[in-house]
C-alpha cells in the first residue's frame with residue numbers, strides 16, 4: 001500500500017469516526033423496584049433532554065390491540081407526536097375512549113382497525129378505557145423524548161442516549177398521572193454507572 005493510499009484510508013476512517021465526545025451514545029441501564037424492594041414490570045423510564053422537548057418525527061407510529069377483551073400491551077410509552085392505531089382483534093365491538101387531559105378522545109363502537117390513528121400530541125399520562133367492557137384499562141405515557149424503555153422484572157435499558165443532561169422520569173401505572181413520576185437529573189456520558197430507582201409505592 002502506498003503512503004498516499006494509506007493517507008486516504010486514514011482520512012476515510014476519520015470521517016467515519018467523528019469527534020467521539022459530541023456523538024457518543026451511551027446505553028443507560030436502570031433497575032426499578034417497588035416500595036418493598038421487589039423488581040417491577042411495566043415501569044416506564046424516560047430521559048427528557050434538559051435542552052428542550054423533542055417531538056417524534058412525522059410518521060412515528062405504534063399500536064395497542066384489543067385482544068380477548070384486554071388492551072395489549074397494557075402500558076405503552078410513545079414520544080409526543082406519535083400516531084397510535086387501535087386494532088380490534090376480537091369479534092365483539094369495543095368503544096375506546098380517554099378523558100385524560102393529555103388526550104381526550106373516543107373511537108366509537110368498532111371492529112377491525114379504525115381508518116384514522118390517534119395522534120398523541122401532548123406529553124402526559126393517558127388512561128384508556130372501553131365503554132362496553134368496564135374492566136378494560138390501559139395507559140399511554142407520552143414523553144417529550146425518543147429515549148425511553150419499559151421495565152421487565154425491574155430492568156429497563158435506554159439505548160443510544162447522546163451525551164448530555166437529562167431529567168430521568170420513572171413512572172408506573174400504580175401512580176396513574178404524570179405527577180406520580182419520580183424525577184431526577186442525570187448527566188449521561190460514556191461510563192455512566194447503572195441507575196437504581198425505588199418507587200414509593
Ligand SMILES: [Cu+2]
Pocket residue numbers: 069093094095130131132133136
Ligand atoms: Cu370493549
